[in-house]
Amino acid sequence: MYRIERVKSGIKGFDDLIEGGFPRGTTVLVTGPTGSGKTTFGVQFVYSGAALYDEPGVIVTLEERASDLRREMLAFGWDLEKYERERKIAIVDGVSTVVGLPSEEQYVLEGNLNTEDFLRYIYRVVKALNAKRLVIDSIPSIAFRLKKEEEVRSVLLQLNTILLEMGVTSILTTEAPDPARGRISRYGVEEYIARGLILLDFVEREVELKRYLLIRKMRETKHSMKKYPFEITEEGIVVYPSGELY
Ligand SMILES: Nc1ncnc2c1ncn2[C@@H]1O[C@H](COP(=O)(O)OP(=O)(O)OP(=O)(O)O)[C@@H](O)[C@H]1O
Ligand SMILES: [Mg+2]
Numbered sequence: 001m002y003r004i005e006r007v008k009s010g011i012k013g014f015d016d017l018i019e020g021g022f023p024r025g026t027t028v029l030v031t032g033p034t035g036s037g038k039t040t041f042g043v044q045f046v047y048s049g050a051a052l053y054d055e056p057g058v059i060v061t062l063e064e065r066a067s068d069l070r071r072e073m074l075a076f077g078w079d080l081e082k083y084e085r086e087r088k089i090a091i092v093d094g095v096s097t098v099v100g101l102p103s104e105e106q107y108v109l110e111g112n113l114n115t116e117d118f119l120r121y122i123y124r125v126v127k128a129l130n131a132k133r134l135v136i137d138s139i140p141s142i143a144f145r146l147k148k149e150e151e152v153r154s155v156l157l158q159l160n161t162i163l164l165e166m167g168v169t170s171i172l173t174t175e176a177p178d179p180a181r182g183r184i185s186r187y188g189v190e191e192y193i194a195r196g197l198i199l200l201d202f203v204e205r206e207v208e209l210k211r212y213l214l215i216r217k218m219r220e221t222k223h224s225m226k227k228y229p230f231e232i233t234e235e236g237i238v239v240y241p242s243g244e245l246y
Pocket of ligand 1: 033035037039040232233234
């Protein structure tokens, strides 16, 4: 019987929910409101690849500068720089030039990029590292940079084709403006393009917000539609597969 190769996410408690990991080469959209853990999820996936599974990875950061991301992630004990020196991780800084700051990064996205240049650059970095994992954080920040934001749909289609061709397992992040009312992505097209969709969100319980994770879609995978509680701990995201949301 043909068995799909699974890629371990490195997110504690999560892989058991998706038959052991993401299907290799798939593209997964991680969506949620602000502060829900999207960046952490994506970086944890790439960091774990380098640190635990001998899979190089690329982080394209379009919302915060590479230097800020490195510092933030150190709080989880993830020393990205160590793996960058070993060429197991590359961080593409897509912020500095846009905000007009000088960048001393090795991988820098120029400010006024057209779609082709953007895609080509990512392709090159993935090939340079022979990367198996990729995170792009985030889709809306690609779209904001386009001359016409309506072009986001065609950009996403192209991006998706290139990612599938490279065989890299990818996480794209986007915003969910109002998950409760079904608005789970910024442009309403991202979820159709991605082969998997994970929602990170909050529910109100008494006087506190509780985090939960929902696998809305994962092609080639049997998964439940339950909302699983998770926490962001000092070791990153931990999902509780048998936990209840009360
Ligand atoms: N070291 C830490 N230990 C525990 N929780 C943390 C730590 N660092 C951040 N957090 C929690 O994670 C949240 C931020 O997560 P993250 O940046 O991954 O979210 P996001 O969905 O990417 O947000 P944004 O919309 O701002 O991009 C913080 O608001 C905080 O609650
Ligand atoms: Mg973020």
